[in-house]
Amino acid sequence: MFAMLLIAAIVPPEPSDVHAIELARATAPYVSYTRDGRAFAEFAPTVETRNVSCKLHHEAIFDCTYDVRTKDFLGSDFTAWLPKAARITFRDNCWQIVSSE
Structure with missing residues (x-):
């Protein structure tokens, strides 16, 4: 039972999460401050x-590949x-980049 909960807790970042990071x-x-x-x-x-495509790398760290453009x-x-390509993990209550490749 505990193993199933642990596996369910390890979900990859959604495309919207990767968009928010970018x-x-x-x-x-x-950025300015008030x-x-x-x-x-x-x-x-x-x-x-x-x-956006994310695969489990190690524990709660995911290797993600995606395309980005700006205006x-x-x-x-x-x-x-x-x-x-970026290595992303869930830390401090949000998705963060661990390192870029």
């Missing part, structure tokens, strides 16, 4: 991801799709 990575240089410490990005780029805040066109 969005955070792309907007990081644009006086009370809240983060915001006023002129952040738009990010799209597709073809600048005032841009009219997206950049070309770029293939990416």
Whole structure:
């Protein structure tokens, strides 16, 4: 019974989780903070991801491959799709990149 619960707890990141990671990575240089410490990005780029595939690497660490493209805040066109690979784990109540390949 315990083994089944453990296996059920190890679920790979969803495509929306990978999108959120890429969005955070792309907007990081644009982040400013309010006086009370809240983060915001006023002129952040738009990010799209597709073809997300994640496989278990070790324990709760997943190797994910996907395509990503961005569009600048005032841009009219997206950049070309770029293939990416990242090792992702669930830590501190959110999905985080362990390392990129």
